[in-house]
Structure formats: structure tokens, C-alpha cells
Amino acid sequence: MKEIRLHGRGGQGVVKASQLVVKAVVAGNYYGQFIPFFGVERKGSPVFGYLRISGHEIRRKMQVYDPDILVIMDDSLITMPETYDGLKQGGSIIINTTKSLEELNVPEQTGSVAAVDATGISEKLFGKNIPNTAVLGAFAKVSGLVDKDLLFDEIEKTFGAKNREAANIAYDQVKLIKE
Amino acid sequence: MKEIRLHGRGGQGVVKASQLVVKAVVAGNYYGQFIPFFGVERKGSPVFGYLRISGHEIRRKMQVYDPDILVIMDDSLITMPETYDGLKQGGSIIINTTKSLEELNVPEQTGSVAAVDATGISEKLFGKNIPNTAVLGAFAKVSGLVDKDLLFDEIEKTFGAKNREAANIAYDQVKLIKE
Amino acid sequence: MSYIDVLREAKDQVTPGMSACQGCGGELILRKALQIAGENTIIGIPPGCMAGAGVVGWNYANGLKIPVHIPLLDNSAAFFSGLSQMYQRKGRKDTNIVVLAGDGATADCGFQSLSAAAERGEKLLYICYDNEGYMNTGYQRSSTTTKGSRTSTTPIGSVVKGKTQQQKYVPLIIAMHNVEFCATASPSNMADFVAKVQKGLAASKNGFAYLHVFSPCPTGWGYAPDQGIEVARRAVKANMFPLWEMDRGEFKLNDENRKPITIAEFVKGIGKFKALSDEDIAAIQAMVDHRFEMLKRLAGK
Amino acid sequence: MSYIDVLREAKDQVTPGMSACQGCGGELILRKALQIAGENTIIGIPPGCMAGAGVVGWNYANGLKIPVHIPLLDNSAAFFSGLSQMYQRKGRKDTNIVVLAGDGATADCGFQSLSAAAERGEKLLYICYDNEGYMNTGYQRSSTTTKGSRTSTTPIGSVVKGKTQQQKYVPLIIAMHNVEFCATASPSNMADFVAKVQKGLAASKNGFAYLHVFSPCPTGWGYAPDQGIEVARRAVKANMFPLWEMDRGEFKLNDENRKPITIAEFVKGIGKFKALSDEDIAAIQAMVDHRFEMLKRLAGK
Amino acid sequence: MERQHVTPIGNDGMYVLDTASWRILRPVMDKSKCVECGMCLAYCPVGAIIGSADKKYTITYDYCKGCGVCAAECPRKAIDMKPEGGEK
Amino acid sequence: MERQHVTPIGNDGMYVLDTASWRILRPVMDKSKCVECGMCLAYCPVGAIIGSADKKYTITYDYCKGCGVCAAECPRKAIDMKPEGGEK
Amino acid sequence: MGTKKVLTGNYAAAEAAALCRPDLVAAYPITPQSSVVEHIAEMVNNGDLDAAMVQVESEHSAMSVVQGAAAGGGRVFTATSAQGLALMFEPYFRMSTLRLPMVMAIATREMTSPETVWSGQQDAISVRDAGWIQVFCESNQEIIDMVIQGYMIAEDQRVMIPVNVCYDGFYSSHLTEGIDLPTQEEVDQFLPPMAPDNHPVLDPNNPFALDPMTAGPLLMKYRKNHLEAMHRALDVIDEVDAKFAKAFGRSYGGAIEEYRCDDADIVLVTIGGMSGTGKDAVDIAREKGIKVGLIKLRFIRPFPAERIAKALSGKKAFCVIDRSVCFGWSQGPMYMETKAALADTDSKFCHFSAIGGLGGADISLQEMLDTIDYLEANKNEPGEKETRWFLKD
Amino acid sequence: MGTKKVLTGNYAAAEAAALCRPDLVAAYPITPQSSVVEHIAEMVNNGDLDAAMVQVESEHSAMSVVQGAAAGGGRVFTATSAQGLALMFEPYFRMSTLRLPMVMAIATREMTSPETVWSGQQDAISVRDAGWIQVFCESNQEIIDMVIQGYMIAEDQRVMIPVNVCYDGFYSSHLTEGIDLPTQEEVDQFLPPMAPDNHPVLDPNNPFALDPMTAGPLLMKYRKNHLEAMHRALDVIDEVDAKFAKAFGRSYGGAIEEYRCDDADIVLVTIGGMSGTGKDAVDIAREKGIKVGLIKLRFIRPFPAERIAKALSGKKAFCVIDRSVCFGWSQGPMYMETKAALADTDSKFCHFSAIGGLGGADISLQEMLDTIDYLEANKNEPGEKETRWFLKD
Numbered sequence A, B: 001m002k003e004i005r006l007h008g009r010g011g012q013g014v015v016k017a018s019q020l021v022v023k024a025v026v027a028g029n030y031y032g033q034f035i036p037f038f039g040v041e042r043k044g045s046p047v048f049g050y051l052r053i054s055g056h057e058i059r060r061k062m063q064v065y066d067p068d069i070l071v072i073m074d075d076s077l078i079t080m081p082e083t084y085d086g087l088k089q090g091g092s093i094i095i096n097t098t099k100s101l102e103e104l105n106v107p108e109q110t111g112s113v114a115a116v117d118a119t120g121i122s123e124k125l126f127g128k129n130i131p132n133t134a135v136l137g138a139f140a141k142v143s144g145l146v147d148k149d150l151l152f153d154e155i156e157k158t159f160g161a162k163n164r165e166a167a168n169i170a171y172d173q174v175k176l177i178k179e
Numbered sequence C, D: 001m002s003y004i005d006v007l008r009e010a011k012d013q014v015t016p017g018m019s020a021c022q023g024c025g026g027e028l029i030l031r032k033a034l035q036i037a038g039e040n041t042i043i044g045i046p047p048g049c050m051a052g053a054g055v056v057g058w059n060y061a062n063g064l065k066i067p068v069h070i071p072l073l074d075n076s077a078a079f080f081s082g083l084s085q086m087y088q089r090k091g092r093k094d095t096n097i098v099v100l101a102g103d104g105a106t107a108d109c110g111f112q113s114l115s116a117a118a119e120r121g122e123k124l125l126y127i128c129y130d131n132e133g134y135m136n137t138g139y140q141r142s143s144t145t146t147k148g149s150r151t152s153t154t155p156i157g158s159v160v161k162g163k164t165q166q167q168k169y170v171p172l173i174i175a176m177h178n179v180e181f182c183a184t185a186s187p188s189n190m191a192d193f194v195a196k197v198q199k200g201l202a203a204s205k206n207g208f209a210y211l212h213v214f215s216p217c218p219t220g221w222g223y224a225p226d227q228g229i230e231v232a233r234r235a236v237k238a239n240m241f242p243l244w245e246m247d248r249g250e251f252k253l254n255d256e257n258r259k260p261i262t263i264a265e266f267v268k269g270i271g272k273f274k275a276l277s278d279e280d281i282a283a284i285q286a287m288v289d290h291r292f293e294m295l296k297r298l299a300g301k
Numbered sequence E, F: 001m002e003r004q005h006v007t008p009i010g011n012d013g014m015y016v017l018d019t020a021s022w023r024i025l026r027p028v029m030d031k032s033k034c035v036e037c038g039m040c041l042a043y044c045p046v047g048a049i050i051g052s053a054d055k056k057y058t059i060t061y062d063y064c065k066g067c068g069v070c071a072a073e074c075p076r077k078a079i080d081m082k083p084e085g086g087e088k
Numbered sequence G, H: 001m002g003t004k005k006v007l008t009g010n011y012a013a014a015e016a017a018a019l020c021r022p023d024l025v026a027a028y029p030i031t032p033q034s035s036v037v038e039h040i041a042e043m044v045n046n047g048d049l050d051a052a053m054v055q056v057e058s059e060h061s062a063m064s065v066v067q068g069a070a071a072g073g074g075r076v077f078t079a080t081s082a083q084g085l086a087l088m089f090e091p092y093f094r095m096s097t098l099r100l101p102m103v104m105a106i107a108t109r110e111m112t113s114p115e116t117v118w119s120g121q122q123d124a125i126s127v128r129d130a131g132w133i134q135v136f137c138e139s140n141q142e143i144i145d146m147v148i149q150g151y152m153i154a155e156d157q158r159v160m161i162p163v164n165v166c167y168d169g170f171y172s173s174h175l176t177e178g179i180d181l182p183t184q185e186e187v188d189q190f191l192p193p194m195a196p197d198n199h200p201v202l203d204p205n206n207p208f209a210l211d212p213m214t215a216g217p218l219l220m221k222y223r224k225n226h227l228e229a230m231h232r233a234l235d236v237i238d239e240v241d242a243k244f245a246k247a248f249g250r251s252y253g254g255a256i257e258e259y260r261c262d263d264a265d266i267v268l269v270t271i272g273g274m275s276g277t278g279k280d281a282v283d284i285a286r287e288k289g290i291k292v293g294l295i296k297l298r299f300i301r302p303f304p305a306e307r308i309a310k311a312l313s314g315k316k317a318f319c320v321i322d323r324s325v326c327f328g329w330s331q332g333p334m335y336m337e338t339k340a341a342l343a344d345t346d347s348k349f350c351h352f353s354a355i356g357g358l359g360g361a362d363i364s365l366q367e368m369l370d371t372i373d374y375l376e377a378n379k380n381e382p383g384e385k386e387t388r389w390f391l392k393d
Ligand SMILES: Cc1ncc(C[n+]2csc(CCOP(=O)(O)OP(=O)(O)O)c2C)c(N)n1
Pocket: C026, C047, C048, C049, C050, C072, C073, C074, C101, C102, C103, C104, C105, C106, C109, C131, C132, C133, C134, C135, C136, C137, C142, G028, G029, G030, G031, G059, G083, G084, G087
């Protein structure tokens, strides 16, 4: 079982994105689970979510304490201590950013860091910052936990072809800035 | 301890009368208890109540099943089987009536029957049928369970002098039609 | 058919012997309303004098001849919304769904439920018999109780004498709810009452219909049982209880009452008003005048 | 002092950074009302966007500078009745007791509590910010939602399109409650708004005061955040939200609006109205015209 | 299992109070004064006054509570409230 | 025992959200067009516009959410919404 | 010494509440409670009681109005029954969890359906898990004394939990008997005015947010505090009982009362007004040579588990008589909880639940005696026996 | 076989309710339940569900509207949480005691105060003595299956009691996972339409008075019937579970589920979503050689006392983990009731209450593991240990 924690802000589509991953995972006959964590659900407030992907039934209904992967949809969140908290030794980070590795100030135990300018992609394609589908594209490429086509199909079903494009672009653009 | 059941109809003042007895009994340093029994509290509906008088603390909070005394404020109630029900062997009945003993059809086990025309007294004095204080007068005389003066003081305090008069008249007029 | 013909011919749906007091206005309203509604009716009567007087019945002794339920004091309109919806769904839209509730159930404890059912436009006729108090529990104050009235929760004390607020005027409040039909009625004006029950039942097939009926109560108010109709008549004449209706938004005064009697005349001989001060009477008069003026304006007069 | 002077000089009582959306009408209403009420104020904000946006605060992080409590969704008026009574009793009658509640807390879940407090004449100012829906829980329908609106419980489906009922018009309903002061206000008409908050606060020293404020919501309604004041202005101009007040029984139209714009003009560009049919628009127009006519009559015009 | 919470409707098992016994005064109609207007029927709270098809009105005494409303409301004063005697 | 259910008031421990970070567009006032009518102050939902005693109006950016209401409502079009740059 | 008076249970509650000098009373009429409100209204309108009286439109508002007044620093009172208690459940729960002290009288009544207005303890019992302290009274004297003690317990800084003073509808609320009514001076001496800073009071002079959003970990601490305060209340109850005894010469034994238990083999456990009948039954059975005692449950929240276990330890048999049911257990609720209190006992009891007196039905001496006989006959056969229903036919 | 879908717990509840072909749905939005109502509204407005949808102004009316519709012969549904459940308490109590069958989903939430909108089971638990059947679900699949089973249980003539299908707010209501959604045909085959004369229906064609005033002795019989029906429901629950297994290939073990209990020395007792975490903990501890099992309480009304006693018999130690508190017991409510279920057991357990996950707090695997370790370490020391609070700091 892989445990993933997602970070974003209200309005960036963390929940929808995670649900798409679960759909794709289930479509691929794996097991997936997503639990959003609510402080306030209001625009701009930090939002967390816990995503689990496994070959076996996922029984635990609890928060993720030591994520294997962090997905960060908004790099302004990295100043909050919660954001990097608990990352597993050698765990990976997938982040929507244009910052350099240095600026990201990732924790010691970090294994790999993959960066994608999802905001840029989103603003280019949609004229606003809804980076979630682009981040999913990066996630599909880097994590290897979900079948790309299944996930992109789900994206298209829910958000339309343009978002598939966003995911595709991110899939191609995402870069490992630390390995 | 003596147990008394009172019968009347909504509007005839069964509850108030019984409370006066308790007051008089307590003023005489005895113990008294009254529990009204409610079906509907509406005018004309049958009303019951349970009165206990004792030299000792009365602890039981329950209905009276085998009354020592029945007080009946309205002789139209005698056709209801409940009215005479459970009277103790040799128990007494105090009833507001002008009927003959025969017409009253009292149960076998009855010891004594005291009759008073409380309705008549009430209608004469007040122009309406509120027989309760007159019945109390008869009760004071016949039962011997409450000090006449204390009871009549309570009547006067609550209902005024005219009602004391009603009680007094009844005290004088009540007749044992069965001994 | 004249209203007398209606009342003579239609069957009484209520037990012949119920325990409402002699001369009870509520009993009159109940019997007449149900005569008009007839057999194809389901009625709800929440806790209150009419339910308490045996109409909803006792286990194994029922006081009505038509289906009846005693909802909670606070949910009549909601419960019967659900029931009405089921009758719409069953395609039995001809069945009358009627609530007959006291002012306590209507204006106080069940007011939110009522307001919401009115807003949703539920298809039912809600009749409030307003005896201005919680009679069934021993005449406590309700929000419709007239200022200065003696009730058992607003007794005439040495410091405070009776109710301190003016009455809440529910019919006009409900009329502001976009309902199909809303009207006041008084048993003293029986032709008008019969017509309004009929209109209300008809309107309830299209939406929410509300009828607010003056319901004199000899026991609580303290007047002789034979005077109930007269008391009601005086209430109408004094504009204490003006008669009007609102049909899909159009207000109409049923009686312009060009020569109203005064509140002082209205309250005479009614026990609950016996401690009214002159200021109380003036205050009620002012409220009544103001309200009538408002009604006239609404009716475009 | 002109209203601008008032707003410029009075201290903001709210946290500078609260999480209401960009351009939220509720935030504007909250800040301005509390600026006017000032420091000697206790405020209740029941569950809803304003409470949810951090104003009532978090444990150990409070969003206001004056004492605040978040009552239940359904008991604001009752809770603050009790509090007001205590302040009367303490002889601190100068303290402003204010409730600021959404339309859900006001017109729906807390309506009975509100109606009863109005009836009792409790000394407080109750302000409803009406964004026509339960925004805090995700924009579900409320009874004040305009007919045809898209909400998350009245979605635009293939069979049913949006809300099926007309809105419940709470201010006029409350005005029928014998209250001291009752008025509508819109943030687009800020001078009027400021004056009414001031009048409402003053009236709350003598009895119940109620202010119903149009509260545009870009997030729920679907319009650009900078358009809120313009939307509110159009609502006033279309008589969708007429401005009036009632002071101890006397109605006054604050703006006779001799050249109203149409509902069709009002709804343009507002997302929640995008599925309105022509019939819907006509129905709203008819309701609005009728209501305005009624208000004019009440104001003696 | 017996059906709960339900009381059948109909004359069988109907709740009927003997309200005639409440009566202290008895309404007596003077047919000669009566103009058959039906007001007494309209206002009797108990429904104790019945009208025949030819609009003759009759007081029935089985449940009449003796409130006196009919007498008070009769425009012709055709109804008198008389103390209840032995008759019924 | 620590007092429960209570959060102190005051700048200490106040709940403050960095709403400036929401801003995508930034209101910029052109003083030369401004007639000091105060409308922007009256309509800013955030209270981000302050007025001095001599009625000069200034936009403060610490919490301005960038909604654009001030720009839309300025009768002189003296406020422009410009994309947020690096400056703050 | 107070004054001898003859009062109903409801008047007793009203008089006692008045003696505690409440700032505000808000209540809504309901049978069998109504005369509590009525009598208070009478005292207020006659100037005998200086309190604000708010005539609300429902019990939901009754509890909300007193909540607001308490949050404004007031000592408050209300009373209700059955449907009214159910209708106020939401603010009722909040009152206790806000830790605002007050006393509310409950003239207990059966819950509808079936439609009823009569006695039964289902109302108070069904809401026992909403955070209030609940005490059940046997006599009108106890009602008076517990209303007065109730304020002292509720307002104790170690407790700060509101108190329900429960008594049987009709069988107590409408029962008239003689009582000793403390004088105002006596009560003033016993019960100090509420300290101004007793709990958080909404006030611009000392501004704060009352009950803002609270995250789980902190909320859990509040709950733990609440449970601990409930537990501490067991001691406070005893203390107050002792203080009261000193001031008024009457005491009740704290959370439970034991009657002739010392040498008993078998025990009746009762609650509320039936306890008096039970004591009479015990005396009668004792005369027949049956070694029976009685435990009267007085406080059921906090549940005096240790004291019950101790009182029953070494006994052979017991029966708990409930005037309510525990849905889903085929038993009475106090019986079920009594069993929970005995988890670690070494005794092997014969035991069973008895249920009686619902919806106004009587609990008679005869039923008590029959139950004692049955206990006596089976006392040496440990294990749970079938639930006994006091049905009349 | 149904269709594979990925749904939140709330959508699962809504989809399942729709499959049961309700005549009427009335509900009021509240976090975390709102998306149940929203999704149903969506289905209705899109013509996918032929049901009346009544947009009420409060939960009190929600329960009242469905009550009226049920009294009109309809199959009805609603859903709520916390404050909403509290507000509807009066008609809620009446629904069960009127014996009108229905299913209501509860996305459980902590009760205010402290002010909260997050998870916790206090809401449903605090009203467990109001006559409803209550089942708690672990997974979204179980939510679907129990809504469907719920109607069958509720409408069974031997039962006729409405059913609460409870699941954890957020931790289930907002949890997304894959489920198998039965098709309409499958559900139609499994669950027949409600028989027209299933319960008393207000109808002029067959007039009667519904729920007239009922005197005590008769009322007591009704209550006894209710308790007996609750007891019978234990069998019906098993039957329906078996039928469901046959139709859909999934079964849950009836009122409780036992997990690796057979040879266990120590047992965790859990309820709701935490059970899955508990099972993971059991597996981990088993690998360390600890003989631990788990009992998942599924139905808590009726309380499966016999089955619990049997499942625990012979064990050495157990801990019941509650996501709510029992005020006045310093313990969790299911722990308290479990003790009551063990009144006549011969075993001497080491046992204690654990309380966690209030107000949105997490119940973590680590806490489960620590609890198992503690049980294991103390299993040979019988008696009640101190309540364990899963506090974070
Ligand atoms: C929630 C609730 N509170 C209180 C009651 C008690 N109660 C029963 S009837 C009634 C008064 C009803 O007054 P109204 O509706 O005016 O009818 P009336 O008795 O005057 O005919 C009250 C308060 C109740 N049944 N339910």
C-alpha cells in the first residue's frame, strides 16, 4: 500500500483530483481510498487529503501519518510546517512550482522531487489557476501508481478534453529535480 | 392510615376540597396526602382522587385500591362500576344525594352511608352546583379524621365565609342513612 | 345552496357527545368545518382543546367519523405536508387534507412548521381556531392573546396585570407568504365562514390555504356560555377581528365596518379583560385602528 | 456626519483577514454594521458563512474585537433575548445586542425563534444578511431563494430546473409583528444602509428591531466578484429588493423607483439564473410587481 | 399481532359522552314564534338542532349541553331556556 | 482549570488570514482622477481602503483580496485592477 | 426552621426555585409541569419574586432564552416534561456541554407515542446521555431541597454542570402533602449569589468569543473535563448533602439512599416516587421475616456505580424497577446500568429487571410485595431472570 | 452483480436510498450529511428518481414530513447529522414508537459544544434510547448494503421499527472508495415494494384514528411489544443478512462481526469506521504473536448482548473503543453496555474503556496497536483499568 498526502488550497480542486485517482485505480482493479481533511472548506484556506493505493482491500479509515508521497498543488504552502511533515525516509514529493530545489527547502529524508508548472499550464489553457488536472498528469508519470490512460480517461470524463490536454502537457513537462 | 377515594365531575372542585383536607390534617400535626387521578380534566368528566390521612409519614405514592371511605360528590356517578369498586369490608360512603338508600344501590360490604344534599346547599347559597365545601362539612362530621375547626378555617381562607357556611350547614344536615 | 342549507344537509362528522365546554366556539367551528369538508377528508388535530375534548379519541373510542391523527403540537403543517404529498402521488387529489389547530399550535409551537409549509405551497387547508390561549393546559398565554388579558401565565398581579404584549396577528403574516388563499372568519358571521371553508378547500387543491377563525371560549375568557356568538360578533364589529380574505394575492375586506364599536364596548363583561386599565384599552384601540387601516390599504381602499 | 464620514471614522471590529470570498456581500455588511454598532456591542452570529469565515473564531484565534457567540442555527433570537433581558436587568441598557444571521438561520431554521422574539418585543437588533441560500454548507436552497435559482438542492436537471417556489419575503412578515422598527437595506445604497443600522440600534433600545439586507454572493450566485454592488443595485432598481422601512407601524418607501428595470435585466449575467425560462421570468416579474404594489399601498401611496 | 395505535371509526366503539347530563337549563322552542330561519341550527355548537328537508327545525336533547346559544341567537326569541325538570 | 469555551479578544491571538495572497489583480488608485468621494472605502468588503482625516483615500494591501469592487464602483474610474507583479 | 406548608410537587418546585433568587425564568406550559410556570408567573406578577419572566413560544426557545441569560451572567430556571424536553434537546445538550450551571425541573411524563400525557420517566431517562446531572425525587420535600441543593452543586467550580431535578408527573407533580419550606433568609444563608465570574459571561467590558470552533484534540480535552467534573460531582453531592443537613436538618444520603440494606439478602432498587411505596413493602416483608432492603437511586447522572456495587455486594438477589424502558435491551435502563456497575463484583446474584408505571399506570404496593416474594423465592438461583412487567391484566 | 463505482459514503447512501424506490424524501442540509440530500435532489431533478422531494426548513420538519408521508403509506428516506438529529428528536422518538418503518442515514458528527462540525458518534449514540434500530457501518459498501437491508428489516412485520444507518462523518461520509452498486433490477428483486397494508395508513376509504390517547396499561403493552420486536429484530437481522448474501454475495455476520476471535486471548471491540483500522492492527499484532481478535459492533439497537457475551466468553481481556462518551460514567457508552452484557459471565476479564476520535480527531493504527499491547501486558490482571483517552498530546 502506498500512502499519499495531498496539499492545496480551497478552490484548487484537491478533492476532485484525488477522487479521479481513486476512480482510475479502481478501474485498473486496484484499491484506492481518499479522505479529505477539512479545516474550513473556504477559498484560499489550506486543504489536505489522504490518498491510499493498494493491491489489497484498504480497511483502515484514518489519516496518513508517514506519507510515501507528497503532492503539493500550491508551493506557497511549503512555509507551513504541516506540509512536509512526516514524509517517509526516501519518500517523494510532486509539486506544482517553478521554484528551484533550493528554494523548496525540502526535508532531509526526501528521496525524489518532481516539479511541474501546473499553474502555468492551467493559466495558459484556462486563464485561471486550477492546477489539479495538470498535477495529476505529473503524478501519473512520476508515481507509477496509476495507469496513465485510465486516469486521463477519468479526467476527460469529468472535466473535458482540455483538462486531458493539461494533464498530458504536465506528463511531458514534469521534471525530477532531485532523484 | 385511612385511605379515602373521592369521586366527582370536572368542575365540582374535588381537587381543591381534598387539598383543604390535607391542609387541615397537616395543621393538626397529622400527615395527609392527596393524589388526583386524571382522565381528562374537562367539565363534566368523571374525576377521581386519592386521599390518605395518617399519624405517621405517608411514603407510598400510589393509587388507593381498597378505600376505607368513599366520598361521592355527584350521585350520577354511582352507575359507573368504578365508583363503588374496592370499598373495604365495612367501609363508609359519604355521598351528596337526595336519593334513598335503596336507590343508591351501595355494595354489600358497605358499613355506613352518610347522605347530604350538598348540591341543594350549594345552589341555595351560590346559585350553582359547586358542592365541594358542603361535602367537606359532611366529611368532617362523619369521618372524624380531621379537626372540624381547622378544616373550616381552611375553607374560609380559600373560599370565603359563605363556603364555611355551606360546610356548617352540611355538618348539621348530614344524615347516616345506613349505619 | 344557501349556507343554512349546507349546514342543514351535510352530515356531522364528529361524535355527538364530546367534552368541549358548554358553548365552546371551537366545537362549533370543528363541527361546521368538517360538515363542509365531508367524508373524503383526512384531518389532523394537534394537542389542544379539540384534541383533548375527545375528538381524536381514546384508544378504542374515537371521536370522529373520518380519519384523524393527533400530530405533535409543533409539526402539524409538516406532518400533513408529507401526507398531502403522498395523496398527490397516489393521484387522489380530491381528498381534502385539513389541519384544525389551536392558536398555540399555530402561532407559537408550530409556527415554523406552518410558515414553511405555506412557503412550499403544500396542498392543504390549515384552519386555526383562535381562542387566544392554551386552553387545554389551563389557559396560559399565547402570542395571539390580547394585551392585558388575564391568563394563568399572565395573571392579574399586584405589580403586573395580565399580558404585556399586543397580539401576534397570524393571518396577515401568513397572507404575506404567497399562499393561494388566506382569510379570517368568525362563527358569528356564519355565511361568510361557510363560504371561506368552501373556498379554502377548493384552494387547497392548488396550494396552501389558511383560515384563521375567532373562537370564543366561555371557560377561559369568563363570560356566560350563551354569549359566545355575541362576543364574536362584537369582536368583528370592534375591528378586534376584522373579516377579510386574500385570494392569490388580492386582498378584500369582507365588511368595511363603517361604524365600528369601540374596544371598550367589546371588552365589557368578558372576565379576562376585567383588569384592563384605560391605557390598556387605548393601546388596544390604537393597535386595532392601525391594523384596520393597514387592511384597508391592502384592499386598495 | 455623512455616512461616508461615519464609515471612515468608525473602527473596524472585525479581523482584517477573514476567509469570506473575494467580493462577498456578507463581509461588507458585517464590517459596516459593526463599525456603526461599535465596541459596546455583543453580537451573535449563528452558523453560516459569516461564522464559518472565521469571524466567531477558532479556539484561541478569534475573528472579532467585540464579544461574540455562535448560537445554534435555530435559536439566535431566543438566546439573545435572554442575554438582552440580563442586560436590561443589569441596568446596562446602552449595550447593543445584535444578531447577524443568514437567511437560513433567519427565514428557515430559526424562524420561529425570531418570530417569537419579535412578538415579545425583545430589545435587540436582528440583522439578516440574505444571500438567498445556505452558502456555508454549499449553497443549498433557502426559503428566500428566488424562484428558478440553481442551488445544490434545486439543481438544473433535465426534468426540474431550479427552485420551484417564489421567495419567502421575510421583512414584510416581520413588519406584521408589531415591532419597533423593520426595514430592508442593500449594500448598494450605503447611505440608506448606514442610516437604517443607526435607526435599528436606536430602536432596539425600545423593542425589537429588524433589518433585512440584500447580500450578494459571487461564489454561490455565479457572477464576477467585482460585480456585487452592481448586482445589488440592479436588484433594488428591479424592485427585486425594494427599499422601505417601518417605524412603529408607519411604512415608508425609501425609493419609489419610478422607472424600474425589468427582472430580465436584473438576472442577466448571474449564473444561478441561467436556466430561467421566459415563464419563470414572467412569474418573478409578476410577483415583484405585486409585492411592490402592496408596499406602495402600505406606505399610503 | 393486534394492530397498534389505531382506533376504528364508526358508531361502534365511538367515544360518546353523555353531554345531556350537563344540562341545567333546557332550550325549548316555541314553534309558533319560529320563522324557520335556521339560525339556531347554524350556531348550536353541539349540532343538537336538526332541520328536516322542509326546513322545520327541532331541538334534540340527547346531547344538547344547555349552553343557551340557540336561545341567545334566535332572532325571534322563539327559544326559551327553562330549568331542567324530571322530564327528558 | 483553564477556562473553557472561550477565546480571548484582541490582536493577541486574533484569527487573521493572509488574504492578500488571494490577490491575482491588484487595485491601483490614480490619485489624479480621484475626487475623494469615498465610495471605494464605502464598498470595499475587506475594509482595505482607509481614509485620513482630510478625506484622502488609500488602498492598503495587507489584506486586500483583489475583488475589484472598488474599481467597479469608483465613479471616476480612478482605480485600475492590474495583474499582481512581484511588488507588494 | 422553615414554614410548614401544604403544596403539590409542582408548587414545591416553583417555591424552591423562587427561593434561589433566579434572575430569569423562561418556560413553556406542558402537562404535568404547567403549574410550575404558572406559580412562578404569579409570584413575579405579584412582585413576590424579582425575576425576568420570558413567555416563550416553545421549549426550544425556553432553553435557548435561559442559555442566553446564563451567558449574560444570570441564575436561571426552567421546567418541562416529555415532548417539551424532546423539543429542547438541541439547546439542552448545548447547555451542559457549554458548562453553564442552572437547575431545570422535570415533571416526568411518558413519551408519545402512544399519545399520552401521563406519568413515566422515559423523558428524562432517554436524554440522560446529554451531559446533565440528573436527580430523581421521592417526595415534595425532596423536590424543594434538591432544587436548592441543585444550584449549589451546579455552580460549584469543581462541577459547573446544569442539574435536572426530576420527579414523577402526577404522582408527585400533582400530589399534595405537607412540607417544610425554608425561609428566604435560610436559603440566602445557605446558597450564596452566583459569583460574578463563576463562568464566562459575554460582556463588552471583558470581551471574548464564547464557544468558537474547536478542533478535535482540544474538544476531547473538554469532554474529558466534563466527565471528570461529573465524577467529582459525586463528592460534591455528598458535601452539599452534609452542608444542607447542617443548615436544614434534612439529609438524603447523597447519590443513593440505602434503606434497611445492612443485613438484607435481597434488594429492591427503585427510582423516584415509587421508592416510598417500596419502603412500605420492605417494612411489610420484613415483618414476614424476609430480609429485604431497598436502594433508592437518587442521582443517575453521574451514575453512582461504585456505591451501588458496594451496597449490593454480598447480597443474593436484586431487582431494579424502572419506570421507563431501554429500547433494544428488553429491560429497564437503570437495570441495564446497574448490571454494568457490577462488572467486577464477585457475587453471583439472582437478578432481574422490572418495568412498571408507564403512561400513568400505577406501581402498587402489591406489585412491590410480589416482586419481593419472587426475589426471596429465587434468591439462591443466580442468574438473570425474565423481565417482570407490571401489567394490570 | 452490480456495477463497480467509486463513491463517497454520502453518495453511497444516496444511491442506495434511490435504489429502494422511496416515495418521498425530505431532508435538511447539514455538514457532513449535505451531499446525501444534494445527490438525491440531483437524481430527482434529472428524472432518475421518481420521488417527491420536500425541501423543508429544518430537521424537525424533515422528520415530520416523512412521518406524514409514511402515515400516508409511503416508503420514505431522510438523512442528518448532530444538531439536525438533536433538533428532530421529538418527531424522531415518535416515529419509532408509532412503529412506522423507514431508513434514515446518519453521517455521525460530534455534538456542539464545543462548537464543531467534525466527526464523532455522540449524536447517534446519545439518542439510542429513542426506540430506533441503529446500525453502524465500516465501509461505503456496507453503507449501501445496510440502507437496502435496512428497509427490509424495518418493514418486516415482526419488526416494524425504523432503522438508522450510521456511518462516520468525514471518515466515511467524505471518504471515496470503490464499491459494487447493485442494479435496480437486483434491488427490485431483493426488496419488494412496501405492502399496501404494511402498517396503518390514513385513508378515508378505511377510516380510523391514528394514535389516539392511550391509557397506561395499554401503553405498557405497546412498549412491551416494541421491546419484543427489537428482540425479534436480532433474528430478522440475521435472516436478512443471509438473504442478502444469497442475492448479492456479501454478508456481514448479523448484529456483530467477529474477526480472528476464535483463538484470541484479548479482544478489541470497535464500532463504525475505526473497525477497519482495528483489523489492520489485529493482523499486525498477530504477526508479533499476540493472540488478539476484534468484535465489530454493528447493530447497537437492539443491543446484541448475548452474542457479545458469547464472543467474549473465555477471553482474558477486552477493550471497547468508543467514539463518544457516556456522561456520568467516565467511560464510553458501548463499553458500559458491554459490561452490562457480561453480568452473568463466569470469566474474570481485564477490561477497560477507550475513547477516541471525538470532534474529528483521528483514531490511528498506532493507538490501536498501543491498546493491544496494553491489553496483552495486563491480560492476566482481571478488573477494570482506567479509561484510555486517545489524546494527541
Ligand atoms: C412540545 C410541546 N409542548 C407543550 C405541549 C403541551 N400542550 C398541549 S396542548 C397545549 C396548548 C395548545 O394550545 P392551543 O393550540 O391554543 O389549543 P387550545 O387548547 O387553546 O384549544 C400545550 C402547550 C405539547 N403537547 N408539546
